[in-house]
Amino acid sequence: MQVELTVNGEQRSDDVEPRLLLVHYLREVCGLRAANIGCDTTSCGACTVLLNGESVKSCTVLAAQATGQDVVTAEGLAPAGELHPVQAAFRAEHGLQCGFCTPGMVMAAVSLLKENPSPTEEQVREGLEGNLCRCTGYHNIVRAVLAASGQAEVTA
Amino acid sequence: MSILGTRVLRTEDPRFLTTGGVYTEDLTDDALDGACHVFFVRSPIAHARIGRVDLSAALAAPGVIAAFAGADLADLPSIEPMMAGMLNAKMTRRLLALDKVRFVGDPVAVVVTEHPYQGEDAVELVDVDYEPLPAVVDFDGALSNETILFEDAGTNVAVEFGNAASLKPELFDGCEVVVSHTFANQRVAPAPMESRAAAAVWGEDGRLTSWIPNQGAQSARDDLAKMLGIEASQVRMITPDVGGAFGAKFGADPEHAVVAWVSRQLGRPARWTETRFENLISMTHGRGQRHTITIGGSRDGDVLGYRLEIIQDGGAYPRIGAVLPFLTIMMATGPYLIPNAEAIGTSIVTTTTPVGAYRGAGRPEATAALERAMDLFAAEIGMDPADVRRRNLLPPFSEPHQTAFGALYDSGDYAAALDKALEAAGYAELRAEQARRRVSGDTVQFGIGVSCYVEITGGGDEAGAPQENATVEVHPDGTATILTGTSPHGQGHSTAWAMIASEELGIPVENFTVKWGDTDLIPVGGGTGGSRSLQQGGAAVQQASKELIELARERAAAALEASASDLQFDPGRSAFAVAGDPDASVRLADLATDERLFVHSIFTAPGATFPFGTHVAVAEVDTETGKAVLRRVITVDDAGRVLNPLLAEGQRHGGIAQGAAQALLEEVVYDADGNPLTASFADYPIVSATELPSFELASMETPTSYNPLGVKGIGEAGTIGATPAVQSAIIDAVAHLGVRHVEMPATPMRIWRALQEASAQGTESESA
Secondary structure, three states: OOEEEEEOOOOEEEEEEOOOEEHHHHHHHHOOOOOOOOOOOOOOOOOOEEEEEEEEEEOEEEEHHHOOOOEEEEHHHEEEEEOOOOHHHHHOOOOOOOOOOHHHHHHHHHHHHOOOOOOOOHHHHOOOOOOOOOOOOHHHHHHHHHHHHOOOOOOO | OOOOOOOOOOOOHHHHHOOOEEEEOOOOHHHHOOOOOEEEEOOOOOOEEEEEEEEEEEEEEEEEEEEEEEEHHHOOEEEOOOOOOOOOOOOOEEOOOEEEEOOOEEEEEEEEEHHHHHHHHHHHHHHEEEEEEEOOOOOHHHHOOOOOOOOOOOOOOEEOOHHHHOHHHHHOOOOEEEEEEEEEEEEOOOOOOOOOEEEEEEOOOOOOEEOOOOOHHHHHHHHHHHOOOOOHEEEEEEOOOOOOOEEEEOOHHHHHHHHHHHHHHOOOOOEEEEEHHHHHOOOOOOEEEEEEEEEEEEOOOOOEEEEEEEEEEEEOOOOHHHHOOHHHHHHOOOOOOOEEEEEEEEEEEEOOOOOOOOOOOHHHHHHHHHHHHHHHHHHHHOOHHHHHHHHOOOOOOOOOOEEOOOOEEOOHHHHHHHHHHHHOHHHHHHHHHHHHHHHHHHOEEEEEEEEEOOOEOOEEEOOOOOOEEEEEEOOOOOOEEEOOOOOOOOOHHHHHHHHHHHHHHOOHHHHHHEOOEEEOOOOOOOOOOOOHHHHHHEEEEEEHHHHHHHHHHHHHHHHHHHOHHHEEEOOOOOEEOOOOOEEEEOHHHHHHHHOOEEEEEEEOOOOOOOOOOEEEEEEEOOOOOOOEEEEEEEEEOEEEEEOOHHHHHHHHHHHHHHHHHHHHHHOOOOOOOOEEEEOOOOOOOOHHHHHHOEEEEEEOOOOOOOOOOOOOOOOHHHHHHHHHHHHHHHHHHHHHHHOOOOOOOOOHHHHHHHHHHHHHHHHHHHHO
């Protein structure tokens, strides 16, 4: 079947299997491999992308369902060679280690800050509950999101 | 100003944040064009004889290229248990199970397809006849030898470290108080966010190129060659970006070898990516010990005797997990001076997923047992647990201290770490808050846990003293390359190794390229594990850099027509100058123009180092629901000199989270038939952001003399200190209600039951 959608600002039209997941479409058809697959149960969030500006887990969306919509991945957040403010905050606060959860975590954070530009630490933690990280203990991820929101750091 | 000790941001990050890392599944190497996809058929039964394996329906399915069962690989060697001579040699494994399956997840066949979706469909069509045998899932069941996993071995015991006959009955003579308890250090899943994967292709020269996520390409290469029955020189192992490992990606696993075998068999590249379900049932698990502790001493708080008896669940096929009691025993008395102590261990096999290394690997178990014992002793004599600890800690030492269990602690000031942590936590105020809460009868009670630890990092192996190699090369354009035998997967070696070399060479950090994980480029290396990388790999980079300066000095002397001894190297300009004549100078990079300028160097350490610290945890427990909430974690982790606080703190954060998760939430669970009940992230309660607080880190740096950097390992401190502190805080919150112990993980159910039992006992003793 044919899907027509915008990916990182580029209008695309591709012939895909009806059962193709959005994450596989992005990775295999579009060659955008920042979004990762970390589980089978929509638990980990490593595949998080923005669909019409809202974060979705792209392992739980069919490519077909994205027809007519606007998808943004970590590759498309900022112009090539630049970092989006949330990406820059993740670097400044050492909010990533192995990097596997990172693209999904960044997209979830972008979406969270769009909905709530000045979250408390608790709200950040609740907002990122669906995105798992095994390396950072979440400490520096939380700091990165708070820093990206322009708020003073809450912990030393 | 020295760059060492400063918070240099990671040079790795921009790539990970934008286009993402290139993990094994992301590889687009030309050599992998047209790769087929391998899918494993795994046993759904814990223990069974394998009858007929019918591949015909799978072979007829769309896109299926081939399918193989254990018999097809029967001419490959059996996998011997590691550490030949230590573990029972009869407990061997096949790449694909041949006669028996021994855990749910044991691979019995593979299906190979053109497209991954076809493989997911086709594995369902493989029909295997199983003749079920009784499952062996618990310690006592395995020890009874009623059902034996390996008939040829005649026992389920893989190895014994001492035995009950060696225990001294008089160990606790003279003790006024003796307390004993048996508890679990439960099995947990390492669960790196990236599951296992593999890609393989054979060249026309008959050599295998293999890409697998691992913690050291060299040992992964050696493992793979052994499983395939070929020479290590026939394998080129390449390590792509690795999405976390935590000990579980050291070496190569049977699945990696099967993928390589399939590739050779079919004459085309082959790939495999594990699903999370597969990962949780077939990647090695961690921990899995049962402890019986006995502790005795005087009523005024001197601990005089300690005994630790360990049973280690090695899982179905004994691997590194079965060896871990060795490390647990070595660290049995931790930071304390205990006059009489003994420890023994027995490793068994069960019909469950094999147990391997998981962040800390043997040392968290030692600390958890000992700290639980200290708490039980403190409770018995009615003394503050922090006071009991302080009273029994080893005094500060700067000359190595030999323990009764063969560990040689390099340097330490354990009481200073304890006091610093208590001060940072505001311990007196925490106890006051606890007292207020208890008096008020609030349904939410308040507990404080204190855990002191010392651990071993960067130990050598049977091959000898700990060492690592590095190559540093300066290029004419002012850039430089470092080759390292370590293997980062989140630790930030690209940044840290560049900092160390930059300090010596005066070349900016961003001008360095750090390479690892290609055995044709770097044939020798110890990889990253056991918190060894900085103290050996980093030290090797420093040593190579210093030697490079001396090599360059000779060239500079020739270029400047001066005596080498008259030349000074100015890192600020990355140039040599003649003393007293700064205009007569030559840049380091210019000395690489005519001839390559590089040094390969091997750093050898005198021995392992022993970082130490204290963790304090604060928890609240709802006595009506049994729900525990972790409120604060305060830690002092002294791993010697800190070269990049940003990276060191990151290591501590991650370890604390995993350690806290073991106390609070995480556990791999099997039912009585050996069925895994925690085989997805929907069922395995991997810790999330909402279950943790921010962490409070206090700094303390006691340098070691074992390497010129003065550094010890920091990677595993978090899991070692945090687990017992958090468990202790939870128990402490309800101790006044009569609760003496709560097993890990301290789920609401367990806490609630402990409260009910304590309440019932309290009623009984009142009426008695």
